Amino acid sequence: MEYKDFVDLQAVQRLQQLAQKSYNLAGSGTLPPERISGYSTSACGFDLLYSTQRIDDQVLDELQNLADEAGLVKQFQAMKSGAVMNRIIGHDSENRQVLHTACRDIFTDNPLAPEATSQAREQMARLQTFLADLDSSVVTNDKGEPFTTMVQVGIGGSDLGPRALYVALQRYHLPGRSARFIANVDPDDAAAVLADLDLSRTLINVVSKSGTTLETLTNEQLVRQALAAAGLNPARHMIAVTGAGSPMDDPEKYLASFHMYDYIGGRYSATSMVGGVTLGFVLGYDTFKEVLRGAHEMDVAADTGSIRENLPLLMAMLGIWNHNFLGCATVAVLPYSQALLRFPAHLQQCDMESNGKQVTRYGVPVRWQTGPVVWGEPGTNGQHAFYQLLHQGTEIVPVEFIGFRNSQYEADIKIKGTTSQQKLMANMLAQSLAMAQGRDHENPNKKFSGNRPSSLLIGERLTPYAMGALLGLYENRIAFQGFCWNINSFDQEGVQLGKILADRILAELVPEKDGGRKKLAPDAPEISLLRAAGCNE
């Protein structure tokens, strides 16, 4: 397939013209009932209301043309079927398939990528056995007591996604089971987590695809030391998730091992064993499978050609409209659900690491904006904080609201005739409306210019299935946008230089007695920075 540059797509020129006179949401009468009910689409239990975007039918038609011209659904299907989408054509690159979708394509006899799905099934079966052994006390600590806590040691993709899902689904935990996470090379991260734990009842789940991640190996050593100091045998407490053949792929050192594959990037790995082991431990195997089912059904929903009916694709195109045509540098993801507290941090990773790119899939510098800055915190908290800028600031921030009709715990209270959950939802709708319509006022400081775009994504309840669907929705939105910008959303060369420079600086810090050799010139910026920072000894 021939990929076209974003600015060479014909729809782009037309959309640029349409952006000059885009729909103005400000004022009254801009949101008639038929607009609100008409600009709505659904998938996997989620409804997207997008009447509060600065669009009209003409813009939607042209966004459809853009999606068609760039062959977005075709590319998505190629990806799911095992095409080598992670590459830079004509240059040295990772040259890998992109098959995170395969590890949840387990509900059919005819998966799109049979080999990858068969590997996923194998790992799922291993996980099921391991969890059953824990449940039946075949696997216990030295004293024969069951394990209560799993500490996941990993960073980036091996941390943010699993952690976000854990926080989101904590309500569904098995009795007596919980999880903690250690990611940062900051020794205080591990120290703070370990200070709280009964290590004798704890399993340590070390997660690193390469088996060489500096932070993770360092924290693994810290934890091993702590286990030994507590008189515990590390081999009875450590499990591993790693790539086959990695330095960590050593069953001798671990109570159990699970595999991850290089066709699943870290930031897309929450539905593989990277998320599966800890989530399975805390929630149970069947509940984790519900997460997979949600994600899988959203993968299927993303096959639809019409953007008006394809939720992930529509969100992708609305994002491109706001970013490339209306010129908004950032996008805020604001969940009206405390359980989604860490979901924006995961999306920040997934989106910005995927689409913060500077060259096309042919290795040519891009001539258009690629991914925006993604950020967010839960509402209603944010309403008492940064929303001031959303309403009256000079930076226009498009918002993706996420909310649910029902709470997870159903421990609610009625005050002034409405429940907290109703207040939560009413606030979310109100914010979208306030951003759109604005308000005139004789006091200039109480004036709201309005015309600030948002959409509302609404589900029934944040269940494991819904969480999986939501994750799949965003993963697919991100992939669609990357396809449209003609970039490789699946590598991360931009993180390499920092590693090289950090190693170079660290080499200067190793004492000579430990084999350290100073290599840098005394006037190298690394040396000057170390000295100015007072970190040179």
Next chain:
Amino acid sequence: MEYKDFVDLQAVQRLQQLAQKSYNLAGSGTLPPERISGYSTSACGFDLLYSTQRIDDQVLDELQNLADEAGLVKQFQAMKSGAVMNRIIGHDSENRQVLHTACRDIFTDNPLAPEATSQAREQMARLQTFLADLDSSVVTNDKGEPFTTMVQVGIGGSDLGPRALYVALQRYHLPGRSARFIANVDPDDAAAVLADLDLSRTLINVVSKSGTTLETLTNEQLVRQALAAAGLNPARHMIAVTGAGSPMDDPEKYLASFHMYDYIGGRYSATSMVGGVTLGFVLGYDTFKEVLRGAHEMDVAADTGSIRENLPLLMAMLGIWNHNFLGCATVAVLPYSQALLRFPAHLQQCDMESNGKQVTRYGVPVRWQTGPVVWGEPGTNGQHAFYQLLHQGTEIVPVEFIGFRNSQYEADIKIKGTTSQQKLMANMLAQSLAMAQGRDHENPNKKFSGNRPSSLLIGERLTPYAMGALLGLYENRIAFQGFCWNINSFDQEGVQLGKILADRILAELVPEKDGGRKKLAPDAPEISLLRAAGCNE
């Protein structure tokens, strides 16, 4: 004092010219030792290294002129001395003093704002007595057992700052003492916190200046219900922090009450009783006072006229350089300290709610950009996530790195000749360097364009004193920027419209039997949105 509009300041014109040919950090030789050591300044134990900003002496001189011309230090001193800085001249506005600095100006016999400081001292004395009563078991639960947990119920300023400080300083907690926080009107927030607690050993600290905050009152009721359900007497477990005379200022209903004053805005209230009660409970009175001492000393350091010697002012001016002259829409605050996990969320509030404004202090629409979007997560975690975009994305994101030479727990490990703390710091320096210098490469996907600005803020250790100083630094940076943009950084009119619309929507949801009356026209957008969202019943 006459305030000038930002674009009418003479230095602004000259800075616009200088921005056309700003210092290029890319390539080798751009960071000679004398630049790195020369572009460094210190205050209260923090060093700021800013050679990796796109500035030279000429730009610094002109930023100095800008600060002088706008009278920034003079305005700051007026603020500290009780001038009515929270107002819109010629329009109805809050018309209040801005005296968060007064509640830490308690280390002298001659405070700048004697009345406010005397009120602060009174509250501090009450806190000291209350904490002593807890320590000596004069105040206990019904069974005579000491309280172990404090749950702070508050939102926005009554949540984010205290929570960020609590997370940052947890290492210094008194034995057996901890805190939790409930903020969101989402009923799952309270449910998840309450599910974990031994309520019989818990104090509930309800914080609301107005005593009318919807979320907080709702959550207070939820908690009172839970206490009653557990057979506990709420009056023995509830304390309050509120404004004198507010509906919550009712000693009958609370075991103890503390006051906050309307000259301290919510987002600047962490060093008042809003933060003091919970932090004092967990850390002890003297340790909380160390936080105040740090903040106070930074308030004093901000009096210096020279931007090269005034840390908060310098950071303010560098931020304005990046935002208004180099055109960067956002700023990332990236602490290399896991303990600062929630500090960016607090800053996001403090900065964006303060400076996300559209009119000047005379009520005239601004003709320049005001506050940027502020966001961030701890490094090294972020390096495995969104840093890809920082290095190779098309959005340029200036970074404020924050790090410490020593860890809090000192539970470290040496691997390959260096400690985790050294690895942490080396990574931070390396990131700054990588962003600045970039890298040429024959493979276009491995190329880094560089010239991306950052600064490094480095302290000795994240102690209570250091945390106070860091908080004061940012509070003062934000105030300086607001003064320079000629906006009122101390009100938040932009949060009002959402509240009004939410109330209007909620009124539609109250059943008729509960006194509800439908008021909106059936084709009102509120009604259509409710229906489309499936939230209309």
